[in-house]
Amino acid sequence: MRVACLQLSSGDRVEANLAVVSALLDEAAAKGAKLALLPEMFAFFHPDDDRKRHFAEVLARQVVLPFLADQARRHALTLIGGSLLLPGEGELLRNTCVVFSADGEQVALYDKIHLFDGDLPDRSYHESARIQPGSQPVVLDLEDWLVGLSICYDLRFPELYRHYAALGAQLLCIPSAFTVPTGQAHWELLLRARAVENQAYVLAAAQIGRHPGGRETFGHSMIVDPWGLVVAQATNQRATEGEVVLADIDLQRVHQVRKQLPALTHRRLY
């Protein structure tokens, strides 16, 4: 199966962001992709609370979700909608990945479980102040593939991916907007670790560049195979136009790695 990670530099203009997604999906589909992953906050990237709420309550449902359904149907591909904001309880929002099948049906929804709070060299982050954490891992059955969903900071919690591997997942999706300092230090290391320890493909679609409000993201979208090899990665040279990262993934490769080194069957409980 040919898969695509879309790398974006999303801003605060929803229509402009969706136009970039549309152009990149045209490119991915023309090159044969049957599954595409968008990054975290692909449709709206801005820190203002009122604008976030308006996006979550109005634009997400009225504009963005119908757009994703239409794109999936038009290109006959599974579209994993990175993440967008949706209303949560009370004043809170959710950071949610919505998945559409190739006939445009919404088939899965995952709320980011681990929220990104930290004082880093570039700035402080306090995602938990506005976002309600999810509590439910989600595995998606895609023809022959079992796909585990997650979002960005979830990457640092190996138990989530081990849970997916124990359920049989062979493909782990990690739409992201990693910071530059943590990306430089940890991004590839963590992605390859999740692939190696779970003997699964990892798809990681990332935001890149400077976003409204001053936040900067690391880019370096990549696709990692079950042996931990980076089989495709972004050039990071076309930040504003966005970029498509493509690779062919193969279930036989998963079976081969799991047969050569059956570490997943050697687990011991203590």
Ligand SMILES: NC(=O)CCC(=O)C(=O)O
């Ligand atoms: N949006 C996020 O969850 C960022 C996570 C991140 O940068 C990290 O280092 O972890």
